[in-house]
Amino acid sequence: MSTPPHKARPAGPGRALPDTQQGMRRRNLSRVMHTVSAEGPLSRAAVASRIGLTRAAVSTLVDELIRSGLLEELGPERPGRVGRPGFALAVSGRGPAGIGAEVGVDHLAVCAVDLRGRVRFRAVRHVPNRGRSPEPVLGELTGLVERVVAEAEGEGLWPAGLAVAVPGLVARDARTVVRAPNLGWHDTDLGGLLPAGLPLTVANEANFGALAELWLGEDTPRDFLHVSAEVGIGAAVVVDGRLLHGNRGFAGELGHVPVRPEGPQCACGGRGCLEQYAGEDAVLRAAGLEPGEDRVGLLAGRAEQGDADVRDALHEAGTALGIALTGAVNLLDPESVVLGGALSGLAPWLLPSLRSELARRTAGPPCPVSVSPLGPEGPLLGAAHSVVRGVLDDPAAVAERS
Ligand SMILES: [Zn+2]
Secondary structure: OOOOOOOOOOOOOOOOOOOOOOHHHHHHHHHHHHHHHHHOOOOOHHHHHHHOOOOHHHHHHHHHHHHHHOEEEEEEEEOOOOOOOOOEEOOOOEEEEEEEEOOOOOOEEEEEEEEEOOOOEEEEOOOOOOOOOOOHHHHHHHHEEEEEEHHHHHHOOEEEEEEEEEEOOOOOOOOOOEEEOOOOOOEEEHHHHOOOOOOOOEEEHHHHHHHHHHHOOOOOOOEEEEEEEOEEEEEEEEEEOOEEOOOOOOOOOHOOOOOOOOOOOOOOOOEEEEEHHHHHHHHHHHHOOOOOHHHHHHHHHHHHHOHHHHHHHHHHHHHHHHHHHHHHHHHHHOOOOEEEEEHHHHHHHHHHHHHHHHHHHHHHHHHOEEEEOHHHHHHHHHHHHHHHHHHOOHHHHHHHOO
16 A cells, blocks of 8 residues: 655654754754655745745755755756756655564564655565564564565665554653553563564554544644554554653553453552453354454454344444543543544444443534554554654754664
């Protein structure tokens, strides 16, 4: 699947750089990269007018970015026209690539995304990971990463970093999985178990899903709640275009918000959590189906055929989601709620009861609920694009490593 180019965002790096001449140069390199990424192909003159620098200053920055392999000059901008044509600039389709990976409860996936935002290579393996120890799972993931990196290198790309989406809580060090109940992992440092030599970021899959929505979605607002699910249910809170991490980095554990305080015991130690009503296993149980592979496909297929038990189970799951989201919406007042991940495939049967529950319980006009067009691809794409965004935010750092 190809992805749209990066959306425009205010020029400037995401990280604060020192306010020195070097810091200024790095910020300006980033502004050039973001501008060409969002609006390119552009001439040097057009870049200069977009970011308010002289053409000479922009040319110096552009030359540096071309030498580093981050920008490239396309052919003449106005072929056939009289006069000396300018050369349009584009972000490089070779050079650095973001490697994204996903550890799912029953699959592993890896992809390489180039600076233009295109998925160039991918590898997926369906494998039941529930209850497997981290070593063999991450050994297999390493094999997929190495395969995708080798394919990317064959086309002149090089990996700028690896970002891994996991279905669990990740510590603020962005390497340690503190708890992934549906895998059975606790306090696992992924750093030593993945390919050495690649800068590594590990994050919760809901967070990467939300970032993908923010960066790749059409007209995504700057304040929204992103809800995604596989076996567990996660949410991410985006405030003014940034993820809310919380004190320990655990913000967004919607799946463990109580829906019925005296309800069934949950693996987290609580009772009646949302996951007990709207997680995939719970919905399958309520519908009288066995958990197996392709659980969403099974539920969607049965619901489409009009299976009353499945439709009732999804109606109840939508109601539970509406109750849990009421608290979050009242507390945070987001512009919208976006359903992503596996949940998006069941949206036609979840949304009616979810929306009516939310509308009934929240004050004021109901918060709109939409379905992510990225679907289950969101976390993997968000992971790969987070590496790409890192390159755009500080191209000088990448150029130094290349
Ligand atoms: Zn729970």
